[in-house]
Amino acid sequence: MPISAHARAFVDDVLAWLSHAGDARLMRAIRSPYSGIPHDAAAAYAALTPHIGPLFDALAGARLALPTAERDAVLRFVERLRALSNDVPDDTAALRDAVVTAFALERDAEPGPQAAAAELHLSLQESQAPDPRAGIRARQQHFSASALNAFAECPRKWYYRYVCAAVEDPGSSASFYGTAFHLALEHFHEEFPRPGDAGEALMRARIVEDIDRAFAQHRDDFDSAIEVELQLRRAQRTAQRYVDWLVAQSRRAPFTVIGRELPANLDLGGHAFVGFIDRLDRDDGTGNVSVIDYKTGAIAATAGEYLEKVRAFKDFQLPFYYWARTEQGDRVTRLALLPLKDAMLDVEPVVLEVVPVPATQARRSEATVGTIGIDVLERARTRMIEICTELTDGSIESFAVTTDPSACTYCAYKIACSQRPHAEREKFGR
Ligand code: SF4
Structure with missing residues (x-):
C-alpha cells in the first residue's frame, strides 16, 4: 500500500530508532503528526530531552505533567514502539509494513491518478457581494x-x-x-x-x-x-x-x-x-x-x-x-x-x-x-x-491607531495590530 512522502519519512525515523540510531531520530518521529502525539507535547519533550535522560525512557515514564489526553497519546506511541521492538520481523520490508500497520498509516495513502484528476474539476462560483460597510457600536451597558x-x-x-x-x-x-x-x-x-x-x-x-x-x-x-x-x-x-x-x-x-x-x-x-x-x-x-x-x-x-x-x-x-x-x-x-x-x-x-x-x-x-x-x-x-x-451611535467606521509608539509598548494587541506606529529605532530595523 503506497503511503505519502511524509509518512515514509516517519516510518524511516521509527525504523532508524528500532535499529538503535538514537534520540535524534526518535525526536523527529514524535514530532511527526503520524506519531499521534499532539504537537505541543512533542515539542515539550523535544525541548527537555537533554535534561530528562533518554527520550524513550522519558516518554515511557510520562516524565512531563501533561493533560490526560496528551499523556495517553504519548503512552499509546510508546506501546506501539514496544510492540514493534518485541516482535522485529527479519527483513526490512516486513518491518516497514509492521510500522505502517502499527501506526495505521494506510489511511494516508497518496491519491492515485484518478483521484488527483477528479480534484482538478472545480466548479467556480459567483463571488459573494461584501456586506455593506457599517459603523461599530459599543455593546457596553456601562462605561468607565x-x-x-x-x-x-x-x-x-x-x-x-x-x-x-x-x-x-x-x-x-x-x-x-x-x-x-x-x-x-x-x-x-x-x-x-x-x-x-x-x-x-x-x-x-x-x-x-x-x-x-x-x-x-x-x-x-x-x-x-x-x-x-x-x-x-x-x-x-x-x-x-x-x-x-x-x-x-x-x-x-x-x-x-x-x-x-x-x-x-x-x-x-x-x-x-x-x-x-x-x-x-x-x-x-x-x-x-x-x-x-x-x-x-x-x-x-x-x-x-x-x-x-x-x-x-x-x-x-x-x-x-x-x-x-x-x-x-x-x-x-x-x-x-x-x-x-x-x-x-x-x-x-x-x-x-x-x-x-x-x-x-x-x-x-x-x-x-x-x-x-x-x-x-x-x-x-x-x-x-x-x-x-x-x-x-454607530458613527465610527474605523478606529484609528495611536500616533504615539510608546502607547504600544505594553499593549496586549500589539501582535495583531499591523498598523501600529513604530518607534524610530524600530523603523530603522524594518
Ligand atoms: S499596538 Fe495597536 S492597538 Fe495597541 S496601542 Fe499600539 S496602535 Fe493601539
Whole structure:
C-alpha cells in the first residue's frame, strides 16, 4: 500500500530508532503528526530531552505533567514502539509494513491518478457581494473612566478590548502588584480610619501584616515564587514610606478615611458610568473631601503635567470621581494621585486643588501641588459624554491607531495590530 512522502519519512525515523540510531531520530518521529502525539507535547519533550535522560525512557515514564489526553497519546506511541521492538520481523520490508500497520498509516495513502484528476474539476462560483460597510457600536451597558482613557490613548486599543474582546489580557507582575497593594490598603484603613489617632509603631506593624496577607492571597497570580517575593519586598518597603507620609499628613491636617474602594456610579448624558474610588478622605477641620487614587504604575510627575492630561482629554479618572462624589453631595476640594510604585522614593502625591478660578501655574513647574478650575472639570465631563455618544451611535467606521509608539509598548494587541506606529529605532530595523 503506497503511503505519502511524509509518512515514509516517519516510518524511516521509527525504523532508524528500532535499529538503535538514537534520540535524534526518535525526536523527529514524535514530532511527526503520524506519531499521534499532539504537537505541543512533542515539542515539550523535544525541548527537555537533554535534561530528562533518554527520550524513550522519558516518554515511557510520562516524565512531563501533561493533560490526560496528551499523556495517553504519548503512552499509546510508546506501546506501539514496544510492540514493534518485541516482535522485529527479519527483513526490512516486513518491518516497514509492521510500522505502517502499527501506526495505521494506510489511511494516508497518496491519491492515485484518478483521484488527483477528479480534484482538478472545480466548479467556480459567483463571488459573494461584501456586506455593506457599517459603523461599530459599543455593546457596553456601562462605561468607565479607564475605558475612556483607553479610547483617548488609542481608539484601536479600545476597539480590540471592548468590541472584539479579542485577547484576554492575562495581567502582569506589575498589575498583580497593584491589585495586592490596593487590597492591603483597603484592609489597613478599615482598622485605621483616623491615622492621626493611631500609634505610628502599631500602624507600621499592621501594614506589614496587611501587605503579607494580600500578597499571600494573590500569590498564584504571579509567574513564580521568586516574582512574588520580589514584589512583596518592594511593597513592604513602599508601605513603610506610605506610613511616613500618612503620619506627616495627619499632623499637618487631621483627616478621616470615609471611603475605601467606594463604588462610584454616575449618569452622564444618559450614559451609565461605574467605577471604584480607592480612598475618600474628609478633612477633620473643614469637612472638605479629597479623592485619593492609588497609583502603582507610572504617573504624571507634577501637578502641571497631570492638569495638562486632563485638559487634553487624555485622563478622565479623577474628573469622573469628582463629578460622582459631587453628585452625592460631597464638597470635593482635592484630587490626588498617590504614587506607590517606587520603593526608593518618598511617597509624595500629585495634588490638584479644585478652585472656581485656577491660579496661573507655569507649565514647566516641578510642583506636585497645583490647582484645577471647575471649568476644566466641566469640559472633561462634556467630552466624556461626547465620546460615549460617538461610541454608541454607530458613527465610527474605523478606529484609528495611536500616533504615539510608546502607547504600544505594553499593549496586549500589539501582535495583531499591523498598523501600529513604530518607534524610530524600530523603523530603522524594518
Ligand atoms: S499596538 Fe499600539 S496602535 Fe495597536 S492597538 Fe495597541 S496601542 Fe493601539
